[in-house]
Amino acid sequence: MYLIAAGVDAPPHGTPAQHALLFQRCHWCGTAMYQRLLCPVCAGSDLRSEASTGTGVVRHSNVVHRNTPAARNVSLIELAEGFTVQGRVMGPPATVHRGDRVQLATAQDAIRRQPVFQIIDGPYRGWS
Template sequence: MYHHSGNVARAVAGTTTGVLDPKPEGSGNALFFQRCTWCGTAMYHRLLCPVCQGSELRTERSEGIGTVRHSSVLHRNTPAARNVSLVEMAEGFVLRGRVMGPPVGVHSGDRVRLSTAKDPVRGEPVFQLVDEPYGAWT
């Protein structure tokens, strides 16, 4: 990707292509995000930094650990209810994904770990709960 400033074109560090790429040698999936080289803001699937509007973004790999900030149960366009969650990753960016398990069993504040970087049907990241939900052992 190139940024044109006047008559001079220069390469921009990082692009949104390949943001969800498999790890090398088929060892599972990895989640990639961008970080602004000017202000250090972490973001997911952006062309410009939402803070400083910078276009120089470098791609980094997430550790895959996060916290559910919001979760909703959807009943439309699907034969069964499913959840859609906003997950704040440890690196500081927020993304939309699905948490495995009963849709009503996912709550704000739950810790999650990346399970699959790209769901084959919906194309969104899939997470699993890090801690067993209350009542799982009763």
């Protein structure tokens, strides 16, 4: 479960804290990133935490058969705030495609501790 600490922006309206995906934004250059110690652009360490709206687009998806009884997908999701996160998209792994629009379902899977998304729409080709 993600906890909202003092000094961290609250999750979007109507979103419980355990469903908020927290990311960092560099105070100096404004770059958004996920789970970093330093900014990848300016190497600044003055990062503030913010809560993501949770909407994004699938940039890459793989079907994985290793270390699991059933096939699962591992996807790279580009979120609206401008950062990319690795997570899982619910549903049959073969139905997840590049360009699918997704919404955050939960910030942390109980087993793999990765964000879990659900498809909200078919492919959105505007972000290609």
